[in-house]
Amino acid sequence: MGQRSRIQREVELSETDLKLLRLLQENADLTYAELSKHVNLSPSTVYVRIKRLKEMGIIKRIIAEIDHTRLGFEVKALIFIEAEPKKLNYVASELRKLPNIIALYDITGDYHFAAIAIARNNNDLAKVLDSIGAIDGVRNTKTAVVLRILKEKTNVAELLR
Numbered sequence: 001m002g003q004r005s006r007i008q009r010e011v012e013l014s015e016t017d018l019k020l021l022r023l024l025q026e027n028a029d030l031t032y033a034e035l036s037k038h039v040n041l042s043p044s045t046v047y048v049r050i051k052r053l054k055e056m057g058i059i060k061r062i063i064a065e066i067d068h069t070r071l072g073f074e075v076k077a078l079i080f081i082e083a084e085p086k087k088l089n090y091v092a093s094e095l096r097k098l099p100n101i102i103a104l105y106d107i108t109g110d111y112h113f114a115a116i117a118i119a120r121n122n123n124d125l126a127k128v129l130d131s132i133g134a135i136d137g138v139r140n141t142k143t144a145v146v147l148r149i150l151k152e153k154t155n156v157a158e159l160l161r
Helices: 003-011 015-026 032-039 043-055 085-097 122-133
Strands: 075-083 101-106 113-119 138-145
Touching: 015 032, 015 043, 032 043, 075 085, 075 122, 085 101, 085 113, 113 122, 122 138
Parallel strands: none
Antiparallel strands: 075 113, 075 138, 101 113
16 A cells, blocks of 8 residues: 555545645645645635644644754754653653743653754854753763755655645
């Protein structure tokens, strides 16, 4: 069974739904009228389909993708965090509160969490690391500063082709 058939069966998506997802991931600014031209449906039918995709949780939200470097956040780092096992939930809760952490993952391996943080400069990053280290239950961190972004994407709809 092909990838497309498995996806359709699991979440009951039509080819039109998949096409709408691809179009929105490429350009979320498209109006219902513009989308309708691409899928040969009326704008009101497109609206209903997109509303259903939102209700199903497939479309979580439609947002602007911002280039943080253009806003002065020049440093990006991967931070691996080891925590005391009895304090994992507390540590995760405190990490989520830190504004410079833009992604937080519960992972397997030697560390409990992986975070992606952005900072204006290395001094700003040091403050973020100090904040992480000050959280009760954090045992150890390992940080890797990103030198160059070789690939970074949020568009996963192309995987549905």
